[in-house]
Amino acid sequence: MRSPSIRALIAAGAALTCVTASAQTTPTRPALTRPGVLAAPATVDPGARPPSPDGIDWRGAVGGLRQSGNTGPGLGRGLDPAAVDKTKLPILLPADADLMGGARLYSFGDYYSITANLSGARVSLTGAAETTPLPAGSKLNLPAVGPEQLVVQRTVDGQLASFVRYGVLYTVELRCDAPSDARCRTEGFVRGLVAKSTVVVMGKAARQAAGLGA
Amino acid sequence: MRAPLVILILILLAVLALVGYNSGWFGSPPVPGAGPPGTPTASGATTPSGPAAEPEEPVGDGGVEQLPDEAQPQPAADPAKTPDAPSAGSFGHFPAGDLIAKSGSGYLDRTVWSPDLCFPFAEAAFANSQVYGAGGGMGPKDKPSQCDSSNYSLPWRDNFCESRGYASPLCVSGKGHQGQDIRPATCKKDLHWVVAAEAGIITDVGTYTVTLTGAAPPHRVYRYLHMRMNQLAVKEGDSVQAGANLGKASNDFGGTPTTIHMHFEIRSGVAGTSTDGKAVKLHTFLPPYQSLVAAYDRKRAGQACH
Numbered sequence: 001m002r003s004p005s006i007r008a009l010i011a012a013g014a015a016l017t018c019v020t021a022s023a024q025t026t027p028t029r030p031a032l033t034r035p036g037v038l039a040a041p042a043t044v045d046p047g048a049r050p051p052s053p054d055g056i057d058w059r060g061a062v063g064g065l066r067q068s069g070n071t072g073p074g075l076g077r078g079l080d081p082a083a084v085d086k087t088k089l090p091i092l093l094p095a096d097a098d099l100m101g102g103a104r105l106y107s108f109g110d111y112y113s114i115t116a117n118l119s120g121a122r123v124s125l126t127g128a129a130e131t132t133p134l135p136a137g138s139k140l141n142l143p144a145v146g147p148e149q150l151v152v153q154r155t156v157d158g159q160l161a162s163f164v165r166y167g168v169l170y171t172v173e174l175r176c177d178a179p180s181d182a183r184c185r186t187e188g189f190v191r192g193l194v195a196k197s198t199v200v201v202m203g204k205a206a207r208q209a210a211g212l213g214a
Numbered sequence: 215m216r217a218p219l220v221i222l223i224l225i226l227l228a229v230l231a232l233v234g235y236n237s238g239w240f241g242s243p244p245v246p247g248a249g250p251p252g253t254p255t256a257s258g259a260t261t262p263s264g265p266a267a268e269p270e271e272p273v274g275d276g277g278v279e280q281l282p283d284e285a286q287p288q289p290a291a292d293p294a295k296t297p298d299a300p301s302a303g304s305f306g307h308f309p310a311g312d313l314i315a316k317s318g319s320g321y322l323d324r325t326v327w328s329p330d331l332c333f334p335f336a337e338a339a340f341a342n343s344q345v346y347g348a349g350g351g352m353g354p355k356d357k358p359s360q361c362d363s364s365n366y367s368l369p370w371r372d373n374f375c376e377s378r379g380y381a382s383p384l385c386v387s388g389k390g391h392q393g394q395d396i397r398p399a400t401c402k403k404d405l406h407w408v409v410a411a412e413a414g415i416i417t418d419v420g421t422y423t424v425t426l427t428g429a430a431p432p433h434r435v436y437r438y439l440h441m442r443m444n445q446l447a448v449k450e451g452d453s454v455q456a457g458a459n460l461g462k463a464s465n466d467f468g469g470t471p472t473t474i475h476m477h478f479e480i481r482s483g484v485a486g487t488s489t490d491g492k493a494v495k496l497h498t499f500l501p502p503y504q505s506l507v508a509a510y511d512r513k514r515a516g517q518a519c520h
């Protein structure tokens with residue numbers, strides 16, 4: 001009879017300790033504040049653009065930035081401004097304010113990963129400047145490669161789409177909490193996200209690389 | 215004046231704690247005599263701790279990772295290639311691409327895709343098939359327990375490109391298992407630490423998945439499935455060093471439990487050629503087995519992760 005009560009009290013103490021301990025853990029996620037997303041200038045001097053050894057089509061990316069107009073800064077409002085500025089890539093976002101609200105950007109400079117929440121699912125968006133070559137004898141068994149090398153792959157918990165734009169390898173991945181979630185069992189939802197991935201955001205490093213000045 | 219309030223709070227905490235204990239919030243009680251596991255030897259001398267069946271959660275449900283509508287016909291392995299024999303001096307393991315018979319095509323790739331990989335378990339562990347091994351949904355009928363000693367002993371066995379309905383473009387059919395299944399040191403869930411494969415950031419935590427993105431180029435993406443998700447040592451946004459504890463190997467799988475194992479994926483952006491000869495870049499799944507073997511050799515030699 002006494003055992004459960006004692007166990008409960010011990011567990012209660014442990015629970016309090018855990019709560020206290022976790023409260024002392026320093027989060028490494030940067031604070032979500034207003035980003036320093038810069039608007040594209042009205043004109044770009046092609047002569048001022050540096051060569052692009054990184055293989056990125058900066059001219060195309062700047063075109064995308066212009067087309068995004070004021071959408072980019074609005075959509076990117078929740079992203080960590082320091083991470084945006086550090087990213088030496090055109091950041092590509094789906095034109096979906098609900099999805100992008102509260103999205104988190106993790107930047108490695110030449111690679112970024114954004115995580116955004118949906119009800120019962122999450123979306124990851126990545127951009128990579130470089131790819132690793134496969135061995136010469138390896139062949140990729142792909143059912144269909146769409147425009148911009150779009151490939152959609154079914155994963156254990158969702159759908160992974162990748163495509164190449166501006167010389168950057170982008171991914172849009174959907175991950176569902178429940179394996180049975182219909183959004184993750186077919187390609188439609190993730191293809192919809194790819195279709196509306198049209199908004200370009202460029203921070204300081206990207207602007208500099210694009211010859212726009214910092 | 216405040217004494218009744220304090221007592222009420224204590225009672226509430228006690229009730230919560232009891233509910234939590236019975237729900238497994240605080241993990242399982244320690245296993246008597248569960249010290250560090252023995253280092254595996256070529257003869258497979260590591261001993262499992264015995265069945266870990268729990269009344270409320272029967273084990274032996276290893277077919278769950280392969281959903282019923284995803285059974286695939288077995289494509290033939292590439293006859294032009296044969297698996298290499300493991301190098302002398304390593305621990306006991308089948309060569310890359312040598313899967314359990316009729317479990318899938320495998321992929322005869324010798325590339326170590328993550329050369330500095332930190333072995334993703336803190337202790338010994340056993341790479342093998344959880345669907346086609348003992349206790350698995352497609353496993354041998356005379357070995358119904360996932361805690362069968364065959365699952366917890368050497369040799370290791372590759373199961374990348376094992377039969378699945380999921381996309382895996384490097385597999386012969388374009389579909390197959392996207393990673394490597396690894397059982398922890400013993401058949402006991404929520405006990406054995408899973409660790410970071412390299413330094414990076416935890417970029418996503420799902421209901422049964424944890425994603426680690428490597429800080430160094432080419433920024434490989436490592437996916438860890440089936441840890442005990444309510445006892446993770448990390449959360450989204452955390453920076454981790456190679457070898458840092460992430461969570462404990464378990465059987466979480468979005469409600470329906472799988473076998474006790476950790477499904478481990480390596481993904482990266484790659485440039486290659488499609489079967490119809492077109493150059494293509496995509497982000498996809500790479501075979502982890504050779505990287506795991508090399509990492510385990512380093513671990514057995516006492517080399518630290520960095």
Ligand SMILES: [Zn+2]
Binds near residue numbers: 279395
């Ligand atoms: Zn698996």
